[in-house]
Amino acid sequence: MAKPKFLIKTWGCQMNVLDSDKLAGTLMDLGYEPTPSEDEAEVILLNTCSVREGPENKVFTELGRLRPLKKNKLKVLGVVGCVAQQEKAAIFSRAPYVDLVMGPRSIMHLPELLEQxxxxxxxxxxxxxxSVLYPGGKISRSHPVKAFVTVMEGCSKKCAYxxxxxxxxxxxxRPLESILSETREAVDSGFTEIELLGQNVNCWKDGATKGFAxxxxxxxxxxxxxxxxFTTSHPRHFPLEAxxxxxxxxxxxxxxxLPLQSxxxxxxxxxxxxxDKEWYLDLVRQIRSRVPDIALSTDVIVGFPGETEEDFLETLEVVRExxxxxIFSFRYSxxxxxxxxxAEPVAGEVARERHQRLLDAQLPIQTRRLKAFAGRTIEVLVEGRxxxxxxxxxxxxxxxxxxFTSTGQPSVNTYLQVTVERAGANSLFGKAVTAKNEAPGAKCKA
Ligand code: SF4
Incomplete structure (x- = not known):
């Protein structure tokens, strides 16, 4: 007998992607199989993000488009993720044909929720x-070379935006033993790269004595x-022991x-x-003094309410230093x-212009940092084409x-030495030194 099929659409950050991998794993455990076809699916879940406006609006457009399928095969149409948690009343009022609305904290309970x-x-x-205890062995991992491992859920900060x-x-x-056990499982199934995930990983703790380091x-x-x-760090809590x-x-x-924001x-x-600005810059200096070749990235919000030209110039100053x-930068929404x-937001035109100036300030910095790799041979974990x-x-x-180019046929999830020939605006270009596997990671997932 043909298995029932499911389709999950995901928007948003890596945490949402991992949630979708967990939902997919649960559905496969229940005997479903994935399908790319909306017409074939009996269960469609839209996993969305509420952090910025765009993805939230997209979900309502998608729901309207999927509505006719409810007359055919589609038995459960669900909205999952942050936006679901936040907007459940609006979802049922604007799309009453939605069967299930489920926040990220309910992920462990998908089987009974589907039944209901x-x-x-x-x-x-x-x-x-x-949700933090979701068994790692069940996850249907979608990344070709990296295993994401949840270490915490939620956030107890109160950032105003x-x-x-x-x-x-x-x-x-999540308790340390549970994290270690999922890590071992991931390694056993062929992953050599692990990324610890949480909204504020630096605050992770197990009991009174174990912290992030x-x-x-x-x-x-x-x-x-x-x-x-690991991601995401918070400058207030990043320990120098790390x-x-x-x-x-x-x-x-x-x-x-290391998110800056402003x-x-x-x-x-x-x-x-x-x-504050000085705390952040001092932290950067201290980190660089311990790890001189560290690569840093950040998030910046431009046009936060009350941001004056002087405030924005201070952001440019930190970016340069x-x-x-x-940089992942966004206009405040x-x-x-x-x-x-x-609060009254900064006028759209002003925010747009500042955002462009931020990008213009960052470009020569990252170009210079990328160009410094020209002529060097570096180790690369192959992800695909x-x-x-x-x-x-x-x-x-x-x-x-x-x-990079290669005379051989590199396998996904293997490590290669690549000689960098030039730098683009966001990436490096080079040539593989060795085409054969140096350190086999695994049974390829891609
Ligand atoms: S630390 Fe991050 S997740 Fe937590 S409230 Fe602030 S911005 Fe949001």
Whole structure:
């Protein structure tokens, strides 16, 4: 008998992608199989993000488009993720044909929720605290070379612009043993690169004595872990012991995403970020003194309410001093229900112009940093074909995208030495030195 089929569409950050991998794993465990066809699917889940406006609007467009399928095969149409948690009333009112609305904290309960949703209209999942314990062995991992491992859920900060504490709830931490066990499982199934995930990983703890540096030490000690990354860090909580470990342990990648958000102490205070410009810059200096070749990336919000030209110039100053390898920048968009949403935003034109100036300021910095790799031979973990399809693509330990040619046929999830020939605006280009596998990672997942 043919298996029932499911389709999951995902928007948003890596945490949403991992949630979708967990939902897919659960459905496969229940006997479903994935399909790319909307017409064939009996279950369609839209996993969405509420952090910025775009993805949220997309979900309503998608729901309208999928509505006719409810007359055919489609038995359960669900909305999952942060936006679901936040907007459940709006979803059922604008799209009453939706069967299930479920936040990220309910992920463990998908089997019973699906069953209930077949008989009950407009089912709303409860907020739970066990999502952090999702069994790693069940995850249907979609990344070709990297295993994401949840270490915590939620966030107990109160950044004035952010909806995450409302949608994902307060911080809960996964016990160390459970994290180590998922890491070992991932290694056994062929992954050599592990990324620890959580909204605020630096606050992870297990009991009163184990903190983030202990976590890094323990996971980097798991045999077979060749690359260890983590995200997201918070400047207020990043421990310098972690930087020391990065310097000491060859398998902890020299890459750190350290969200800045603004370079102005006044705006940081309004954002409730719990650090100021000097604290942030001092942290960067201290990290660089311990890990001189570290690659830093950051998030910047432009046009936060109250941001003056002087405030923005301070952001440019930090960007120039911190010398990021990459910046993820956004124009501020208010999220309903957050404290900042009540304030008057900076005029759209002004925010757009500042955003462009930020990009213009960053470009020469990252270009210079990329050009410094020209002529060097670096280790790359192969992810697959490059975007253009004519080359191969992989990442260096410090998270640079490296496009390269090869006389051989490189296997996905293997490590190659690549000689860098030139730098583009966002990536490196080079030639593989060896075409044969240097350190087999695995049974290829791609
Ligand atoms: S640290 Fe701030 S921005 Fe990050 S998830 Fe928590 S509340 Fe949101």
């Amino acid at each position: 949703a077949r008989h009950q209209k407009a089912l709303e999942a409860e907020f739970r605290d066990d 952010c909806i995450v504490p409302f949608t994902r709830g307060r911080e809960i931490y 202990d976590l890094l030490e323990a996971v980097s000690g798991v045999e077979g872990v060749k690359r260890l990354r 930087a020391l470990l990065m310097a000491e342990r060859p398998n902890i990648c020299h890459y750190l995403h 370079g102005s102490t006044k705006i940081l205070k309004a954002m409730r970020r719990q650090y 911190a010398e990021y390898d990459a 208010p999220r309903p229900g957050t404290p900042a949403a009540k 490059s975007k253009r399809g004519t080359e191969w693509m992989g990442r260096s330990g410090d998270n640079k995208v490296v496009n």
